[in-house]
Amino acid sequence: MQDTEGSNARPFQVDLGGVVDLLGRHIYSGAHVYLRELLQNGRDAIAARAKVSGQQARGSIEIFPVGTIPDSPEEFVFRDSGQGLSAAEAGELLATVGRSSKRDDVLNLRDEDYLGQFGIGLLSCFMVSDRIVVRSRSVHGHPPVEWTGAADGTFSIRELPEDEAAGLAIGTEVRLSPRPDDAALLAPEKVLRLARRFGRYLPVEVRVRRTDDAWDTANEPALFLPQERPADERSAASALEEFGEELIQHRPLETIELSVPATGTQGVAYVLPYAPPPGARRSGELYLGRMLLGEDLSELLPEWAHFVRCVINTEGLHPTASREQLVADEALEYTREEIGKALRRWIVQQATTRPARFERFVAVHDLGLKSMAVHDDDLAAAVLPWLTVETSVGRMTVHDYLEQSRHVRYVETVDEFRQIAAVVPTEHPVINGGYTYESDLLRRLPLLVEDVTVEQVQVGSILDELAPPPMDDRSSTSALERRASAVLAELGCEAVVRSFRPGDVSALHVADAAAIRRIERTEVRDSAPGVWADVLGGVEAITAGKPGLASRGTTARLCLNWQNTMIRQLSNVDDQVVFDRSVRLVYVQALLAGHRPLSKTDRTVLTTAMSDLIQLSVGVAG
Numbered sequence: 001m002q003d004t005e006g007s008n009a010r011p012f013q014v015d016l017g018g019v020v021d022l023l024g025r026h027i028y029s030g031a032h033v034y035l036r037e038l039l040q041n042g043r044d045a046i047a048a049r050a051k052v053s054g055q056q057a058r059g060s061i062e063i064f065p066v067g068t069i070p071d072s073p074e075e076f077v078f079r080d081s082g083q084g085l086s087a088a089e090a091g092e093l094l095a096t097v098g099r100s101s102k103r104d105d106v107l108n109l110r111d112e113d114y115l116g117q118f119g120i121g122l123l124s125c126f127m128v129s130d131r132i133v134v135r136s137r138s139v140h141g142h143p144p145v146e147w148t149g150a151a152d153g154t155f156s157i158r159e160l161p162e163d164e165a166a167g168l169a170i171g172t173e174v175r176l177s178p179r180p181d182d183a184a185l186l187a188p189e190k191v192l193r194l195a196r197r198f199g200r201y202l203p204v205e206v207r208v209r210r211t212d213d214a215w216d217t218a219n220e221p222a223l224f225l226p227q228e229r230p231a232d233e234r235s236a237a238s239a240l241e242e243f244g245e246e247l248i249q250h251r252p253l254e255t256i257e258l259s260v261p262a263t264g265t266q267g268v269a270y271v272l273p274y275a276p277p278p279g280a281r282r283s284g285e286l287y288l289g290r291m292l293l294g295e296d297l298s299e300l301l302p303e304w305a306h307f308v309r310c311v312i313n314t315e316g317l318h319p320t321a322s323r324e325q326l327v328a329d330e331a332l333e334y335t336r337e338e339i340g341k342a343l344r345r346w347i348v349q350q351a352t353t354r355p356a357r358f359e360r361f362v363a364v365h366d367l368g369l370k371s372m373a374v375h376d377d378d379l380a381a382a383v384l385p386w387l388t389v390e391t392s393v394g395r396m397t398v399h400d401y402l403e404q405s406r407h408v409r410y411v412e413t414v415d416e417f418r419q420i421a422a423v424v425p426t427e428h429p430v431i432n433g434g435y436t437y438e439s440d441l442l443r444r445l446p447l448l449v450e451d452v453t454v455e456q457v458q459v460g461s462i463l464d465e466l467a468p469p470p471m472d473d474r475s476s477t478s479a480l481e482r483r484a485s486a487v488l489a490e491l492g493c494e495a496v497v498r499s500f501r502p503g504d505v506s507a508l509h510v511a512d513a514a515a516i517r518r519i520e521r522t523e524v525r526d527s528a529p530g531v532w533a534d535v536l537g538g539v540e541a542i543t544a545g546k547p548g549l550a551s552r553g554t555t556a557r558l559c560l561n562w563q564n565t566m567i568r569q570l571s572n573v574d575d576q577v578v579f580d581r582s583v584r585l586v587y588v589q590a591l592l593a594g595h596r597p598l599s600k601t602d603r604t605v606l607t608t609a610m611s612d613l614i615q616l617s618v619g620v621a622g
């Protein structure tokens with residue numbers, strides 16, 4: 001192995017301009033983070049001073065945006081009352097990229113009392129200024145010091161004579177002279193906004209100087225943390241609710257407290273009073289050591305937690321170098337799981353102890369709850385009874401359905417449901433399992449609720465449940481079936497006659513999933529040109545050629561209702577043209593009643609049949 005300590009060993013050279021460019025373009029989301037990094041250094045220095053003195057003094061940060069210092073209007077000044085730096089510390093810490101006093105370099109761990117750890121934060125000031133001047137007076141009594149760093153990669157240090165350091169209290173002052181293009185980022189309004197955004201919950205006082213020599217305070221109580229709420233329970237609850245209202249711009253439906261002590265994570269989840277759009281991000285506010293880390297909580301919240309907006313502070317999780325995300329480590333995974341458990345616990349508890357309020361919650365977040373319940377048996381068992389389903393006798397909760405019948409019948413698709421919903425006997429309603437997650441949940445019902453059986457109903461079998469016409473009428477109905485089937489053959493449909501309620505439904509168009517797919521293929525093939533039509537034709541040929549996939553049994557059926565007066569009259573029509581056109585109209589009407597879109601052929605059938613019938617009746621009348 002080569003001896004790196006030999007005479008050939010040389011230190012790495014760092015191109016400061018390149019590093020700053022790297023920070024600005026690839027690590028930080030923008031130059032505005034310079035203020036966050038300064039706030040964080042100030043906060044850490046104040047924490048370090050409190051450790052040294054053993055006192056819990058609050059400490060303060062004062063920011064003078066550009067234009068607020070009368071004799072130096074071009075300058076931006078940031079002051080903290082932290083522990084300060086000696087000349088030796090400034091030389092070592094401020095000018096060494098990657099050197100931090102806040103990390104255990106052996107274990108490479110962040111000291112949890114501090115936010116910094118990477119030793120790059122101060123460099124972010126070079127994104128807005130070509131020069132950084134740090135003046136500092138150490139709590140340890142060292143002489144005051146001035147460190148000046150330049151964007152060209154050079155720095156100088158000098159001890160400040162007391163007359164020059166007059167007015168420099170214990171702590172550190174950072175002076176920036178913004179480049180003209182970046183001056184707006186250091187102007188009073190912007191600075192106050194950034195100070196509030198990143199630092200409003202910091203445990204140190206943060207004040208921003210105004211042009212009229214007054215101060216604005218950036219701090220606000222972190223009401224999402226229990227220790228910062230008013231002592232009396234009522235005011236605490238209403239303060240928390242108001243806080244949520246400001247966050248989500250609506251009155252939250254419910255408020256859920258979150259706490260994961262092992263990672264020092266605490267906060268609040270507000271239940272949204274509206275269903276978020278599908279694919280909405282899990283957003284909110286995430287603070288690390290009470291400083292804003294970001295607004296995207298997708299790493300910290302379980303995937304299904306779309307129905308809440310959270311404000312969370314963590315002391316124990318680790319930031320990435322950008323300080324805008326969390327490191328995906330075990331601690332993060334553990335915290336996400338614990339938050340997931342807390343949300344689930346809340347749901348289960350609400351379902352069992354506060355049914356009325358829970359019903360309100362379910363009404364808004366039905367879909368979100370279904371998506372959660374699909375992967376979680378405990379949750380599913382608790383919430384399923386409260387979820388609503390569409391049945392052939394109207395919308396109802398699963399609980400109400402089970403009150404009527406412990407045998408659950410459902411169809412797999414919305415199409416199938418529409419075909420048969422009108423004719424299913426009311427005493428055995430069928431559930432529409434075609435909506436997202438519904439069939440999955442229904443299939444698992446017997447595992448979750450005692451004494452329940454589930455049956456997936458095929459539309460064909462519903463047809464079989466319908467009564468055949470009375471024996472006495474069989475010769476008429478058989479003839480009707482034969483004649484109507486002949487008319488419908490070219491439409492890929494077969495006629496059957498049954499007797500069912502309600503009598504005003506003249507016919508049902510019944511096709512199971514395979515038949516519907518075949519019909520759709522045919523429709524697309526007929527309207528698609530060239531290659532695509534050939535491909536679909538090929539599929540047709542394959543399914544027709546293989547016994548297992550044979551299109552026999554995938555034929556759609558038109559089920560004529562013998563209880564319907566018009567159908568009975570139809571069986572007496574001798575005129576073949578009138579019969580033909582009428583059957584076609586009944587067919588299209590049944591398609592429309594089943595909410596099936598009309599294909600080009602169907603539309604032609606409809607218009608031709610209508611105009612023929614009109615001509616015939618005009619002829620009869622004339």
Ligand SMILES: Nc1ncnc2c1ncn2[C@@H]1O[C@H](COP(=O)(O)OP(=O)(O)OP(=O)(O)O)[C@@H](O)[C@H]1O
Nearest residue numbers: 041045093100101102116117118119120121122172
């Ligand atoms: N205001 C300050 N008061 C006292 N020491 C400071 C101050 N600002 C910076 N330092 C010292 O300089 C070191 C380097 O600071 P820098 O902001 O570059 O990195 P960091 O805060 O350690 O880590 P990070 O990159 O995560 O912010 C700090 O670790 C700290 O010891």
